[in-house]
Amino acid sequence: MKLQFKHQKFQADAAKAVVDVFAGQPYLTTNYRIDNGSGIYQTDMETSFTGWRNEQIVPELNDSIILEHLQKIQRTNQIEPSKQLEGHYNLTIEMETGVGKTYTYIKTMYELNKHYGWSKFIVVVPSVAIREGVYKSFEVTQDHFAEEYGKKIRFFIYNSAQLTEIDRFASDSSINVMIINSQAFNAKGKDARRIYMKLDEFRSRRPIDIIAKTNPILIIDEPQSVEGKQTKERMKEFNPMITLRYSATHRADNIYNMVYRLDAMEAYNKRLVKKIVVKGITESGSTATDGFVYLESINLSKADPTATIQFDCKGKSGLRKVARTVGLKFNLYDHSGNLDEYKDGYVVKEIDGRDNHIEFLNGVRLFAGDVVGKVDEDQLRRIQIRETILSHLERERQLFHKGIKVLSLFFIDEVDKYKCYDAAGQPYNGIYAEMFEQEYEDIVGQMQLSLGEDDYIRYLKAISAHDTHAGYFSVDKKGHFVNQVAGDDKREKTSNDISAYDLIMKNKELLLDRDPKRSPVRFIFSHSALREGWDNPNVFQICTLKQSSSEVRKRQEVGRGLRLCVNQNGERMDANVLGNDVHNINILTVIASESYDSFAKGLQSELAEAVANRPRKVDAALFVGRVLTDANGNEQIVDADTAAAIYFDLVQNGYVDRHGALTDKYYADHANHAVQVAEEVADCAASVIDLLDSVYSDKVMLPENARSNNVELKIDPDKLAMPEFKAL
Known part of the structure; x- marks a missing residue:
C-alpha cells in the first residue's frame, strides 16, 4: 500500500499565512564560501566548499511593514492582531492533532522556497519518537510534493557520528532539511553537545558554526515540549532567520504572532478528525x-x-x-x-x-x-479488554466490505503485564496478553455461532488470537521488551531507544494491509508516552489499561486515534470521499476505566481549556471590526451599525437564544446549507457563518456515549421499493 495525499484548503491556507507575512521579499539565492577546516576560504564557487544559504530579509521590508502584513493576515483569519512583533520573526501556527501538522509545515517549506528562494530548514522535535515520525512523513510525502513542485527535499536526521551530512546541508543548493531532537544539542553525558565542539573528524570545525552560516529557518514541532529556558538559549546558536512554531497545544505564555489557527473545535466542525465516543465502566454498590x-x-x-x-x-x-x-x-x-x-x-x-x-x-x-460485586483491578482490566475487542469487531464488520482495516491500541503501565521472560530468556504471555487471547477466542467463537459463514467470518478464521496482537516497546541488549527508558528531560519521559519505534514508524503501510497472511496484527499494546505515542490513521479503539493521572491528559490519550482512516488503496476517507457520512465511518471509541460522565466531562473540560480564546456567546460585539470576505475576495470591515443588523437578524431567525448561545435551529440549517444572514452582508454569508462557528459550544465538544446506540439499523429493500413508501 502507498498512502495517498490530497491538496486540502486549510493546509494551503496555513502555508499562505506564513508566506504572506514576508510579501515583498524578492526571490533570491545566495552562495558563499565555507571554511574547509584549513582556515582558508575557497574562492572558486564550483568547489565542494561552496555553500548556499537563505538570503536575509531585505532592508526595505522593515519591522513596521511586516507587522502590517501580520495584522492583516490575523484579521483575515479571525485572530486578535498583534500589537507588536513578538520575538522578532517568530510565528505561531496552531493545528489540532490528526489534521496533518507535519504535512503542513513541509508544504510551507516548499512555498517559502517557491516565493523567496529560501532552502535551509531545521526541524526541532522533543523526542526520538516524534523525530522518527517526522522523518517518515518526509519519506511518504516525497513523491506527492515532487509532483506539485517539481523538486524533492533532501532531508536527514542529525547524527554527531555522521558529520558529512552537515557539509552537504550547507553546500547543496536544493531544499535541505535537518531533523534534530532537542537532546542532541541540549543534553548531558559523554556524547553531550558534540555539535558545539571542534572535532578532529570535522576538520577542527564546530558543526553549529557551519549550520548557523546558512541562516536557517527553524521549525519547532511541539514547542511546549521543546522550549525550556536552556533550550531557548541554545537554539539561538543556530542563528535562525525565522522561527515557526507548530502545535495543537501551545502554552499561553509562549505564543508569538499567531498567524493561523485550526483548533479542536474547528477540526471537528470541518470533519477533519474522527468523532469521539466513550464506553465507560462504573463500579456501583460494590x-x-x-x-x-x-x-x-x-x-x-x-x-x-x-x-x-x-x-x-x-x-x-x-x-x-x-x-x-x-x-x-x-x-x-x-x-x-x-x-x-x-x-x-x-x-x-x-x-x-x-x-x-x-x-x-x-x-x-x-x-x-x-x-457490582467482588471486583479487583485485574477484573476491571479484563472488562476493558473485552469491551475493546467487542467494539473492534463491531466496527470491523461494518467496514469490512469498504476495504478499511481496523486497528485497536492499548496503553499499559508495565511491559511485563504483556510479555514476560523465563529463566532461559524465553518469552511468554503476561496477564494482559493472556486475558486478551481468552476474551478474543470467546467473543469470536460466539460470533461464528450467531452469524454463520460469510466473508468476514472467513477473515476472522484466518487470524489466530495469538497472531493478531503485538507489542511495541523499548528493548534491551538481549532483545527483550522493557519499560520505556526516560530521556534526559524527566518531565517529558521520552524514550531515547530508536529500536522501540522502528516497526511503528517504518511499517505503517504494512499494518494498514488487511491481508491476514501479510499483516495479521490488529491489536497493538504499547508502553510509549501518550503525548508522543503510536500514531496510525486506522486506530478506531483506544483503551488505557492504567490509572489516568495529571501527567497524561485525556486529550493526549484520544489524540493517537483522531486521524481520518484510509482504505486499502491508501486513500483517506474524508468528507471529499464520504460527504456527510464521514462521521459515520470515522468514529474513535475510547474504552475508559471510569464512568462515561466522568471521562466525557473531563475531556470536554480539557478541550474547552484548549479553545479558551474562542468567544463564548453571540452578540453584536462579536462582529465589530471583523473582516468579512465575499466570493470574489473583496473584504468588508464590519462597523457597529452593520454588526447590530447582523445580530438582530440572527435573533429574528431563531439562531441565537437569550443567553447568546447558538440554537438547534442554527445547527440544523447549517447542516442543510440553509443559514440566512442579514441583507447588509448577504454577499459575505460564508464569512459570517465562519464567525458563528468560532463561538464555543458545549454541544460540539461533548463526546457521545457509545452505549446509547444499541440498535443496528438495516434497510429492508422490499419495503423501500413499496409504492406507498415512494409516494411518501
Whole structure:
C-alpha cells in the first residue's frame, strides 16, 4: 500500500499565512564560501566548499511593514492582531492533532522556497519518537510534493557520528532539511553537545558554526515540549532567520504572532478528525458479599430485548467469569453452578432499552457499563479488554466490505503485564496478553455461532488470537521488551531507544494491509508516552489499561486515534470521499476505566481549556471590526451599525437564544446549507457563518456515549421499493 495525499484548503491556507507575512521579499539565492577546516576560504564557487544559504530579509521590508502584513493576515483569519512583533520573526501556527501538522509545515517549506528562494530548514522535535515520525512523513510525502513542485527535499536526521551530512546541508543548493531532537544539542553525558565542539573528524570545525552560516529557518514541532529556558538559549546558536512554531497545544505564555489557527473545535466542525465516543465502566454498590455482575449491553431487535451480562460460574477447575445473553426470568443462581452470592433474588425482572438498564428481583439495577460485586483491578482490566475487542469487531464488520482495516491500541503501565521472560530468556504471555487471547477466542467463537459463514467470518478464521496482537516497546541488549527508558528531560519521559519505534514508524503501510497472511496484527499494546505515542490513521479503539493521572491528559490519550482512516488503496476517507457520512465511518471509541460522565466531562473540560480564546456567546460585539470576505475576495470591515443588523437578524431567525448561545435551529440549517444572514452582508454569508462557528459550544465538544446506540439499523429493500413508501 502507498498512502495517498490530497491538496486540502486549510493546509494551503496555513502555508499562505506564513508566506504572506514576508510579501515583498524578492526571490533570491545566495552562495558563499565555507571554511574547509584549513582556515582558508575557497574562492572558486564550483568547489565542494561552496555553500548556499537563505538570503536575509531585505532592508526595505522593515519591522513596521511586516507587522502590517501580520495584522492583516490575523484579521483575515479571525485572530486578535498583534500589537507588536513578538520575538522578532517568530510565528505561531496552531493545528489540532490528526489534521496533518507535519504535512503542513513541509508544504510551507516548499512555498517559502517557491516565493523567496529560501532552502535551509531545521526541524526541532522533543523526542526520538516524534523525530522518527517526522522523518517518515518526509519519506511518504516525497513523491506527492515532487509532483506539485517539481523538486524533492533532501532531508536527514542529525547524527554527531555522521558529520558529512552537515557539509552537504550547507553546500547543496536544493531544499535541505535537518531533523534534530532537542537532546542532541541540549543534553548531558559523554556524547553531550558534540555539535558545539571542534572535532578532529570535522576538520577542527564546530558543526553549529557551519549550520548557523546558512541562516536557517527553524521549525519547532511541539514547542511546549521543546522550549525550556536552556533550550531557548541554545537554539539561538543556530542563528535562525525565522522561527515557526507548530502545535495543537501551545502554552499561553509562549505564543508569538499567531498567524493561523485550526483548533479542536474547528477540526471537528470541518470533519477533519474522527468523532469521539466513550464506553465507560462504573463500579456501583460494590461489596465483598455481593455477587459479581457486569452489564455489557442491552440488545434491541424485533423480538423482546435481551441483555449481555458477565457473572461468576463454578466449573471443574474453579470459578471463572462467563458472558451470557439473557432474557427475562434468567436466574443467575441456576446458571452459576448454584453459587451462594446469587441465591438472593438474582433473577432478571426487567430489561429496558430506553435507558439501557436491567433490574433483578432483589432490586439491584444496573445500567450498561455498570459492574457490582467482588471486583479487583485485574477484573476491571479484563472488562476493558473485552469491551475493546467487542467494539473492534463491531466496527470491523461494518467496514469490512469498504476495504478499511481496523486497528485497536492499548496503553499499559508495565511491559511485563504483556510479555514476560523465563529463566532461559524465553518469552511468554503476561496477564494482559493472556486475558486478551481468552476474551478474543470467546467473543469470536460466539460470533461464528450467531452469524454463520460469510466473508468476514472467513477473515476472522484466518487470524489466530495469538497472531493478531503485538507489542511495541523499548528493548534491551538481549532483545527483550522493557519499560520505556526516560530521556534526559524527566518531565517529558521520552524514550531515547530508536529500536522501540522502528516497526511503528517504518511499517505503517504494512499494518494498514488487511491481508491476514501479510499483516495479521490488529491489536497493538504499547508502553510509549501518550503525548508522543503510536500514531496510525486506522486506530478506531483506544483503551488505557492504567490509572489516568495529571501527567497524561485525556486529550493526549484520544489524540493517537483522531486521524481520518484510509482504505486499502491508501486513500483517506474524508468528507471529499464520504460527504456527510464521514462521521459515520470515522468514529474513535475510547474504552475508559471510569464512568462515561466522568471521562466525557473531563475531556470536554480539557478541550474547552484548549479553545479558551474562542468567544463564548453571540452578540453584536462579536462582529465589530471583523473582516468579512465575499466570493470574489473583496473584504468588508464590519462597523457597529452593520454588526447590530447582523445580530438582530440572527435573533429574528431563531439562531441565537437569550443567553447568546447558538440554537438547534442554527445547527440544523447549517447542516442543510440553509443559514440566512442579514441583507447588509448577504454577499459575505460564508464569512459570517465562519464567525458563528468560532463561538464555543458545549454541544460540539461533548463526546457521545457509545452505549446509547444499541440498535443496528438495516434497510429492508422490499419495503423501500413499496409504492406507498415512494409516494411518501
